[in-house]
Amino acid sequence: MGTQNVPSSVVQFAIVDKLINIGRANSLWPLTFGIACCAIEMMATGCARFDMSRFGAEVFRPSARQSDVMIVAGTITKKMMPGIKTLYDQMPEPKWVMALGNCAISGGPFAFEGQYSIVLGADEFLPVDVYIPGCPPRPEALLQGIIELEHLVSDWKRWKNPEAA
Amino acid sequence: MEPQFTAFLYQENVLWIAAFTLGGLAFALGPIAIVYLLMPRETRQIDNKSLQFIECGMDPIGDSWIRYGVVFYLYALIFLAFDVDVLFLFPVAIAYNDALFASSIRDFIEIVLFVGILSLAVVYAWIKGVFKWERKTYLRQ
Numbered sequence: 439m440g441t442q443n444v445p446s447s448v449v450q451f452a453i454v455d456k457l458i459n460i461g462r463a464n465s466l467w468p469l470t471f472g473i474a475c476c477a478i479e480m481m482a483t484g485c486a487r488f489d490m491s492r493f494g495a496e497v498f499r500p501s502a503r504q505s506d507v508m509i510v511a512g513t514i515t516k517k518m519m520p521g522i523k524t525l526y527d528q529m530p531e532p533k534w535v536m537a538l539g540n541c542a543i544s545g546g547p548f549a550f551e552g553q554y555s556i557v558l559g560a561d562e563f564l565p566v567d568v569y570i571p572g573c574p575p576r577p578e579a580l581l582q583g584i585i586e587l588e589h590l591v592s593d594w595k596r597w598k599n600p601e602a603a
Numbered sequence: 604m605e606p607q608f609t610a611f612l613y614q615e616n617v618l619w620i621a622a623f624t625l626g627g628l629a630f631a632l633g634p635i636a637i638v639y640l641l642m643p644r645e646t647r648q649i650d651n652k653s654l655q656f657i658e659c660g661m662d663p664i665g666d667s668w669i670r671y672g673v674v675f676y677l678y679a680l681i682f683l684a685f686d687v688d689v690l691f692l693f694p695v696a697i698a699y700n701d702a703l704f705a706s707s708i709r710d711f712i713e714i715v716l717f718v719g720i721l722s723l724a725v726v727y728a729w730i731k732g733v734f735k736w737e738r739k740t741y742l743r744q
Binding site: 442443444445446447448449454458500501502503520521522523524525526527528529530531532533563564565 | 640641642643644645646647648649650651652653655658659660661662
């Protein structure tokens with residue numbers, strides 16, 4: 439997708455923006471949107487055992503107009519692509535996209551010669567921020583992806599980087 | 604004692620009420636104003652479908668402004684008759700075995716009267732033919 443012009447607000451205060459970004463990073467609201475088997479892992483991540491709410495991202499919104507993060511969880515068929523585009527359009531700014539699983543990254547097992555129904559990766563038409571590989575990824579991988587997205591949203595770090603010390 | 608003009612008597616209270624009203628307004632409208640200044644004015648588009656009403660991604664089929672049959676409305680009205688019936692019969696059922704009301708035929712007759720009068724509403728609807736579930740069509744003049 440290349441570089442994008444991200445719309446911003448009229449009034450901008452650096453400190454306020456930093457503060458708001460910390461808030462955003464700690465309360466990412468994903469869209470309840472599973473399009474294939476990766477959605478099962480997404481559900482598992484939201485449930486008690488892996489407990490996405492430890493990272494403030496458990497509020498799955500059924501409406502695109504209330505959510506921050508679109509987790510593209512699974513195979514994107516060419517029939518589903520217009521729906522995903524519409525949902526992305528309906529999400530308010532700031533918004534981020536995570537590609538969950540190999541299908542959403544590159545088409546996964548469907549990338550073979552002569553296939554006619556699958557879009558080879560979410561980044562064909564969406565600005566993807568975080569890629570989470572796996573077929574399907576473990577819930578821990580999705581949690582790692584959320585933490586990576588938190589680092590992308592804000593300078594604030596959930597944990598110190600042990601390698602830097 | 605000469606009569607006093609109350610508007611001057613409670614001037615301080617009026618000030619307090621005005622202050623609280625203004626405070627309340629600021630609390631209600633302030634966040635909206637702050638958000639309006641701090642929010643991004645637009646959102647990135649792919650298909651320019653940001654204003655589509657339906658939030659499931661699919662294009663809506665047809666219009667939601669269609670006409671419904673009015674039959675169900677009558678049905679709901681009859682339900683109301685049953686509903687009131689049950690609402691008032693619950694306390695009766697609780698108190699009926701009480702020693703105060705025991706061995707009295709008068710209470711029983713009162714209940715029968717009450718249920719009977721409310722049942723008249725159902726009988727009326729029955730005679731009017733509501734239970735036939737026919738779509739009523741009115742031609743526009």
